Amino acid sequence: MTPKAPARDGHVLLDPSQIDLLIHVLLRRDYEVIGPTVRDGAIVYDRLSSVDDLPKGTTEEQEGGKYRLKPRNDSALFGYTVGPHSWKKFLFPAITQLWKAQRTNGHFQILPADAKSPQFAFLGVRACELHAIAIQDRVFLEGPYVDPNYESRRKGIFLVAVNCTKAGGTCFCDSMGTGPKVGPGYDISLTEVLQESEHFFVAHCGTKKGAEILAEILAKPAGKAEVALADAAVEECARHMGRSLQTSGLKELLYRNTESPRWDSVVARCLSCANCTTVCPTCFCSTVEDLTDLTGQEAVRVRKWDSCFVTDFSYIHGGSVRATIRSKFRQWMMHKLAYWIDQFGTSGCVGCGRCITWCPVGIDITEEARAIGDAESSVNASV
Amino acid sequence: MIQSLESIIKKHPFFSDMPEKHLDFIAGCAKNVAFPELYTIFQEGDPANEFYFIREGLVSVELVVPTRGPTTIQTVSEGEILGWSWVSPPYRWHFGARTLQRTRALVFDAKCLRMKCDEDHDLGYELLSRFMSVVSARLDATRLQLLDIYGRHN
Amino acid sequence: MGAIIEADIAGRVVTDPMVPELFRIERLKRETEDTFTLELVPVEESTKISFLPGQFNMLYVFGVGEVAISISSDPGQTSRLEHTTRRVGVVTKAMGLLKTGDTIGVRGPFGTHWPVGEEDGRDFVVVAGGIGLAPLRPVLYHLMAQRERYRNIVLLYGARSPEEILYKRELERWRGKFDLEVQVTVDRGASGWRGNVGVVTPLVARAPFNPSNTVALVCGPEIMMRFAAMELQKRGVPPERTYLSMERNMKCALGYCGHCQYGPTFVCRDGPVFRLDRIASIFGKGEI
Numbered sequence: 001m002t003p004k005a006p007a008r009d010g011h012v013l014l015d016p017s018q019i020d021l022l023i024h025v026l027l028r029r030d031y032e033v034i035g036p037t038v039r040d041g042a043i044v045y046d047r048l049s050s051v052d053d054l055p056k057g058t059t060e061e062q063e064g065g066k067y068r069l070k071p072r073n074d075s076a077l078f079g080y081t082v083g084p085h086s087w088k089k090f091l092f093p094a095i096t097q098l099w100k101a102q103r104t105n106g107h108f109q110i111l112p113a114d115a116k117s118p119q120f121a122f123l124g125v126r127a128c129e130l131h132a133i134a135i136q137d138r139v140f141l142e143g144p145y146v147d148p149n150y151e152s153r154r155k156g157i158f159l160v161a162v163n164c165t166k167a168g169g170t171c172f173c174d175s176m177g178t179g180p181k182v183g184p185g186y187d188i189s190l191t192e193v194l195q196e197s198e199h200f201f202v203a204h205c206g207t208k209k210g211a212e213i214l215a216e217i218l219a220k221p222a223g224k225a226e227v228a229l230a231d232a233a234v235e236e237c238a239r240h241m242g243r244s245l246q247t248s249g250l251k252e253l254l255y256r257n258t259e260s261p262r263w264d265s266v267v268a269r270c271l272s273c274a275n276c277t278t279v280c281p282t283c284f285c286s287t288v289e290d291l292t293d294l295t296g297q298e299a300v301r302v303r304k305w306d307s308c309f310v311t312d313f314s315y316i317h318g319g320s321v322r323a324t325i326r327s328k329f330r331q332w333m334m335h336k337l338a339y340w341i342d343q344f345g346t347s348g349c350v351g352c353g354r355c356i357t358w359c360p361v362g363i364d365i366t367e368e369a370r371a372i373g374d375a376e377s378s379v380n381a382s383v
Numbered sequence: 384m385i386q387s388l389e390s391i392i393k394k395h396p397f398f399s400d401m402p403e404k405h406l407d408f409i410a411g412c413a414k415n416v417a418f419p420e421l422y423t424i425f426q427e428g429d430p431a432n433e434f435y436f437i438r439e440g441l442v443s444v445e446l447v448v449p450t451r452g453p454t455t456i457q458t459v460s461e462g463e464i465l466g467w468s469w470v471s472p473p474y475r476w477h478f479g480a481r482t483l484q485r486t487r488a489l490v491f492d493a494k495c496l497r498m499k500c501d502e503d504h505d506l507g508y509e510l511l512s513r514f515m516s517v518v519s520a521r522l523d524a525t526r527l528q529l530l531d532i533y534g535r536h537n
Numbered sequence: 538m539g540a541i542i543e544a545d546i547a548g549r550v551v552t553d554p555m556v557p558e559l560f561r562i563e564r565l566k567r568e569t570e571d572t573f574t575l576e577l578v579p580v581e582e583s584t585k586i587s588f589l590p591g592q593f594n595m596l597y598v599f600g601v602g603e604v605a606i607s608i609s610s611d612p613g614q615t616s617r618l619e620h621t622t623r624r625v626g627v628v629t630k631a632m633g634l635l636k637t638g639d640t641i642g643v644r645g646p647f648g649t650h651w652p653v654g655e656e657d658g659r660d661f662v663v664v665a666g667g668i669g670l671a672p673l674r675p676v677l678y679h680l681m682a683q684r685e686r687y688r689n690i691v692l693l694y695g696a697r698s699p700e701e702i703l704y705k706r707e708l709e710r711w712r713g714k715f716d717l718e719v720q721v722t723v724d725r726g727a728s729g730w731r732g733n734v735g736v737v738t739p740l741v742a743r744a745p746f747n748p749s750n751t752v753a754l755v756c757g758p759e760i761m762m763r764f765a766a767m768e769l770q771k772r773g774v775p776p777e778r779t780y781l782s783m784e785r786n787m788k789c790a791l792g793y794c795g796h797c798q799y800g801p802t803f804v805c806r807d808g809p810v811f812r813l814d815r816i817a818s819i820f821g822k823g824e825i
Contacts, residue, residue, distance in 0.1 A: 098555050099556055101600075103599050106636060108559070108640050110557065110559070110642070139792075143793065144792065145791040145793075146554075147791075147793060148553050255818070258822065258825070285794060285795030285796070286788065286789070286793070286795070287796070288555075288789065288794065290601060290602040290603065291600070292599075292600035301555070303555075306788075306794070306795070308798075313786065313796060316785060316786050317623070317626060318625070321785065321786075321824060321825075322824045322825075323824065327823075327824030330824075335798065338801070339800060339801035342801035343803070
């Protein structure tokens with residue numbers, strides 16, 4: 001008897017072996033399955049071939065400038081948060097060839113690069129990351145020009161989201177309104193529940209495609225009790241955030257304080273290393289390189305990730321507009337928390353905490369925002 | 384239409400808002416003057432006992448630079464004041480002035496005004512504060528010139 | 538220039554906007570020691586050139602790179618594009634070595650334009666510094682072509698020295714017209730120069746226009762635009778009727794490489810022409 005596809009708003013139950021089945025079903029459908037896996041002492045996103053590739057029984061400890069993997073005392077498949085990779089690695093790759101050109105004497109022809117991109121299935125997208133993808137969609141798909149590279153990679157993605165049940169040390173999605181519970185945009189969402197000897201997943205289907213896949217992996221309807229346990233786990237997670245950011249009035253606060261003394265004090269620590277922009281899931285800056293081969297007859301145009309912290313980022317004839325670390329840090333933070341709102345209608349920050357964890361000196365965006373507010377209040381108080 | 388000296392002076396923003404009695408005195412120290420083109424009005428080092436209000440034409444403020452000859456630093460034209468070396472000792476011109484076009488101006492007897500300013504400090508204040516604005520604006524322009532903003536290594 | 542141009546800037550573009558169209562160099566004219574003008578015609582002959590004064594193109598030199606250069610031709614001219622640029626970097630230096638007949642890549646036009654079409658009956662004062670005259674030339678052509686729509690038109694142009702005055706023949710022609718006031722000044726004179734010497738900004742104070750009915754267009758180095766804007770405001774031209782052309786590093790001109798950000802704006806998309814009141818809070822602020 002073929003199992004009925006669950007109702008679109010129904011919850012279903014899965015056990016860990018069905019997660020393995022999920023991966024195999026997606027592979028059989030020619031998806032490239034990308035998900036979390038352990039490599040080089042961190043949990044990164046890479047190709048998965050089975051459930052064994054997932055970081056089972058692993059978690060991490062995150063703080064400003066600190067990331068360590070730690071074993072768990074259970075076999076949770078998703079018992080960690082986010083690592084140095086984000087999904088932009090696949091949607092907006094670090095290096096992309098845009099086109100090739102061929103020269104004969106003074107003339108040349110342009111040969112468009114094949115925009116053939118793989119069909120991805122993302123397994124393990126957290127709530128903050130779902131928001132980050134939507135934010136990059138707004139940049140690359142909803143402006144006056146559409147980026148065909150991003151578009152072809154984004155189209156047809158199968159997205160399996162995971163609700164976080166353990167908050168990371170630097171997480172603040174709760175105060176950003178971006179998690180820990182996933183919002184719309186997934187094909188399937190999963191919440192992992194570990195209770196004494198029980199280990200199951202409450203899944204929710206978000207699209208018709210999701211329903212088909214859930215049917216194929218023989219998902220059973222979930223009971224009220226199981227759903228309640230899942231919801232409780234997510235709610236508990238929301239209460240244990242490592243950080244928080246006061247967003248109300250933040251844009252205006254930053255606009256008022258472009259000359260705050262706090263910018264001078266952060267300069268003593270910031271190395272302008274660009275780690276924060278590399279790990280940030282919403283940062284979208286890129287550069288273009290035009291290169292030739294040794295004969296000089298064939299040229300390529302390549303797009304690469306770039307960062308506002310890079311020395312010549314704002315270079316125009318003779319010098320950089322933003323030459324000091326002070327101005328570059330200010331640009332990064334003001335863009336993320338203020339300018340972005342005027343440009344794209346939302347904050348550029350999703351509260352994932354990566355910039356705090358991966359900053360070698362532990363600069364904390366939430367602390368800096370608070371300090372700027374405090375600096376302004378103390379000036380106002382003394383007036 | 385031939386305007387009287389007084390009306391020219393009173394209408395110009397440089398002099399306007401000055402109390403009537405000062406304006407009358409100043410007008411009394413003024414004379415109309417006309418120069419042909421390429422005429423040297425004064426040379427560097429000459430005694431500075433007058434200043435000019437250019438009504439029409441173009442005047443080159445210049446320095447004689449060894450191996451370069453007379454070099455124009457700036458030009459002064461219609462509606463502008465030429466010369467403030469009369470204000471401070473040794474009352475000698477720091478630059479030369481030569482017309483580039485036929486020029487009409489008002490020339491003010493600065494020696495006479497200097498003496499009157501010594502007596503009447505109110506007049507002194509009125510005149511010098513206005514000259515201060517002229518010098519300040521000229522300095523701003525000179526600083527911009529110095530930056531060589533259109534230059535090769537912008 | 539094909540699909541990219543025909544599409545409304547606010548609409549969506551389907552072709553890859555990072556792929557240039559091919560143009561041929563018809564002439565490379567030396568303007569001054571470090572400035573030259575490229576005259577370009579499309580390789581695809583049926584292509585019609587269409588742009589608004591103030592917009593720019595991204596010009597690609599094979600294997601070297603791309604650079605944003607304002608369009609400086611007559612917008613009424615649909616078969617040819619002109620770009621005037623200084624040789625300041627790797628790409629523009631390579632561009633200066635190209636020959637007639639060589640192919641060059643063109644993407645565009647991009648960006649906002651000078652306010653033409655909505656300012657009938659106004660006085661126009663155009664203040665240009667150095668290479669800043671190039672992005673203003675198209676609007677001057679437009680003003681001359683539609684002269685009867687406007688009242689006083691004044692061009693104030695400051696160059697570094699007499700040898701570095703751009704478009705000399707054109708300026709002489711314009712200066713000869715009775716209905717256009719052209720004043721040229723140089724930062725440093727030269728023997729034989731009998732014109733104004735000094736920066737362009739003080740010319741604003743004396744120029745013949747009515748501040749309460751004037752639109753001001755300013756283009757040049759940022760510091761020159763700052764002082765010009767101050768002089769204009771001193772004379773009573775409000776920031777709502779003062780327009781500037783800003784410049785920032787550009788890699789894509791499409792609003793997603795992030796390089797041209799200027800506060801919350803993208804110069805490639807919200808500029809390069811900005812109305813002064815809209816950027817008043819960041820204009821002149823250091824390192825923004």
